Amino acid sequence: DSGVTQTPKHLITATGQRVTLRCSPRSGDLSVYWYQQSLDQGLQFLIQYYNGEERAKGNILERFSAQQFPDLHSELNLSSLELGDSALYFCASSAGTDYGYTFGSGTRLTVV
């Protein structure tokens, strides 16, 4: 157990639908990062939150949004889903001043 909890582990949904992925960071970590891993691809950075505020943004689609709540858990919302959104979505956390990310085990999203 890495200390970063992601739910759900698996999600199957239809095109056009909206889903919410949840992440609880490791205790004490203020930064949360979201990454997407499509088939045979590296991890693509989506967005980073630090202590509730957006800190960095990557190639995140406009259909996707995220937020970090006062208790530091984070949610990634994916809407108007397309087949190409099928991927593994990883959340990671860090203390914010080092580079030692701790990753969760991911949410596998399948859009049918």
Next chain:
Amino acid sequence: DQQVKQNSPSLSVQEGRISILNCDYTNSMFDYFLWYKKYPAEGPTFLISISSIKDKNEDGRFTVFLNKSAKHLSLHIVPSQPGDSAVYFCAASGGFGNEKLTFGTGTRLTIIP
């Protein structure tokens, strides 16, 4: 634009021998480099890192080498063990205040008993 490249999708090595995984980068602003290891159905786990002010960092069986002029780094595992079979990702960061990591596409290492 793939700023971090791992050109070998897979590598097979005999148990006990040295495994060498390679990574190239294009962005000269990167100043911190990391290797992550990933098993199936798990998230990546941090393995070893190196700052751009160094050219080598060692941790047990794992050594990372950085050649800044060539924009190249490598991970050496010696001796290789069956438990090392996993996907290895190279990642790079732009420094303090820019904690976002840019990952390569990974190399699947298989250790043959």
